[in-house]
Amino acid sequence: MAFHINTKVVGSHHKDSHLSSVPPIYASTTFKSLSVDEPGPYDYTRSGNPTRTTLQESLKSIMNAEYVLAVNSGMACLDVIVSNLSANDEIIAGQDLYGGSDRLLQFINKKHNVTVTQVDTTNLSLMKKSITSKTKMVLLESPTNPLINVIDVKAICDHAHKMNKDCIVIVDNTMMSPLLMSPLDLGADIHYESATKYLNGHHDIMAGVLATNRKDIFDMLFYVINATGAGLAPFDSWLLLRGLKTLSIRVERQQENAMKLAEWLEGQGFKVRYTGLKSHPQHDLHFSQASGAGGVLSFETGSVELSSKIVDNTKLFHTTVSFGAINSLISLPGKMSHASIDPKVRAERDFPEDLIRVCVGIEDIRDIIGDMDAAITKSKRGSSKL
Numbered sequence: 001m002a003f004h005i006n007t008k009v010v011g012s013h014h015k016d017s018h019l020s021s022v023p024p025i026y027a028s029t030t031f032k033s034l035s036v037d038e039p040g041p042y043d044y045t046r047s048g049n050p051t052r053t054t055l056q057e058s059l060k061s062i063m064n065a066e067y068v069l070a071v072n073s074g075m076a077c078l079d080v081i082v083s084n085l086s087a088n089d090e091i092i093a094g095q096d097l098y099g100g101s102d103r104l105l106q107f108i109n110k111k112h113n114v115t116v117t118q119v120d121t122t123n124l125s126l127m128k129k130s131i132t133s134k135t136k137m138v139l140l141e142s143p144t145n146p147l148i149n150v151i152d153v154k155a156i157c158d159h160a161h162k163m164n165k166d167c168i169v170i171v172d173n174t175m176m177s178p179l180l181m182s183p184l185d186l187g188a189d190i191h192y193e194s195a196t197k198y199l200n201g202h203h204d205i206m207a208g209v210l211a212t213n214r215k216d217i218f219d220m221l222f223y224v225i226n227a228t229g230a231g232l233a234p235f236d237s238w239l240l241l242r243g244l245k246t247l248s249i250r251v252e253r254q255q256e257n258a259m260k261l262a263e264w265l266e267g268q269g270f271k272v273r274y275t276g277l278k279s280h281p282q283h284d285l286h287f288s289q290a291s292g293a294g295g296v297l298s299f300e301t302g303s304v305e306l307s308s309k310i311v312d313n314t315k316l317f318h319t320t321v322s323f324g325a326i327n328s329l330i331s332l333p334g335k336m337s338h339a340s341i342d343p344k345v346r347a348e349r350d351f352p353e354d355l356i357r358v359c360v361g362i363e364d365i366r367d368i369i370g371d372m373d374a375a376i377t378k379s380k381r382g383s384s385k386l
C-alpha cells in the first residue's frame with residue numbers, strides 16, 4: 001500500500017540488527033573488508049555511510065524519487081550539478097534566483113567560461129525562445145523568494161525536452177518542500193533543496209538533498225560527491241532524519257498561519273505577495289502545480305523608512321536571513337539579503353526597496369498578528385526599538 005506523504009515523513013526506513021526504533025549514528029569513517037578480495041557494503045564515509053543511507057532511503061519515498069543523495073548544504077547541491085558543465089556549455093536560469101545560486105553561476109561563468117543566460121522565467125514565451133537545442137541545463141525556482149513570482153514548471157520542462165531531450169531541467173524546490181510540490185512529477189530531471197530550511201526545520205544544521213529518477217544523472221552526481229567530499233556527515237544525517245518526522249505538521253501550521261497573516265496584512269491596506277491570496281496574479285498557476293502556498297510571504301508599505309521600522313519594532317519575529325524553521329522571521333531584503341545586488345539592477349528587475357519578507361513560524365497566530373500589529377502601530381508613530 002502506498003502511504004500518503006504525511007505518513008511517509010514519520011517512518012524511517014532503517015533496518016537495524018538490534019531492532020532500535022531510531023536509527024543509530026554510525027560515527028565511523030572506515031569500514032572493514034571481509035577479506036582482501038571481498039569488500040563489505042561500506043568502506044569509507046566519503047563514499048557512503050549507513051546513517052546517510054538511512055536518510056537517503058527515507059527521502060526516496062518522501063521525494064517520490066528513484067535516487068536521492070544527501071550533501072552538506074543547499075549550495076553543494078547546485079555545485080555538484082554544475083560541476084558537470086564545461087566551457088561554452090549553456091545554462092539558463094531565472095533572474096530572480098536565490099542569491100547564493102546567482103553567485104555560483106557568476107563564478108562558473110567567470111572561471112570556467114560556462115555560458116550563463118539569465119531570463120525572466122515568469123515570461124513563458126521568452127523562456128521558450130531562450131531555450132534552444134544547445135541548452136544543457138535549465139535552473140528554475142518557484143515561487144521565487146522574496147518576490148513570490150510563479151514559474152510554469154511543467155511547460156518549461158516539456159519545452160526544454162522538446163528542444164533537446166538531454167537537456168537537464170533542475171528545480172530548486174526549497175520554498176515548497178516535497179510536501180507541497182513534486183518537481184520530478186512535473187517533468188524535472190533533478191529536484192534539489194536546501195534541507196537547511198523546511199526539511200530539517202530547526203535552524204541547527206546545513207544540508208542539501210538531490211533527487212532524480214535517471215540513473216545516468218545519479219551516477220554523474222554521485223561521482224562528484226565522492227570525488228569532492230560533499231556527502232552529508234553521519235551526525236547531520238541523523239539530525240535531518242529527526243527533523244523530517246515533523247515536516248508535514250510544521251509546514252501545514254506554517255502555511256495556515258501565513259494565510260491568516262497575509263489576509264490580515266491585506267486588510268490593513270498593504271500590497272501583499274502570497275500565492276495563497278486570490279489577489280496574487282499567478283494564484284491559479286501556482287495551485288495547478290503545488291498543493292499549498294507555503295510559509296513565506298512579502299509585503300510593501302510604500303516607504304523604506306516605515307518598512308525598516310516595522311522590521312526593527314517586531315519582538316516575536318527574529319530579524320534574520322533564511323526560512324523554514326519553527327519560529328517566525330522577518331527581514332528587509334533590499335537592505336539585507338539582496339543588498340549586494342547593484343541598486344540599478346534591483347530597479348531594472350522591479351525589486352521594491354520597501355519590501356518586507358516574512359517567514360511564518362508555528363507560533364500561535366494571535367501572537368504573530370498581535371506582534372505585527374503592535375510593530376506597525378509603533379512604527380507609524382515614528383519610534384523604533386533601536
Ligand SMILES: *Cc1c(COP(=O)(O)O)cnc(C)c1O
Nearest residue numbers: 073074075098172174194196207
Ligand atoms: C537557502 C537556499 C539555498 C542554499 O542552501 P544552503 O543550505 O544555505 O546552502 C538554495 N536555494 C534556496 C531557494 C534557498 O533558500
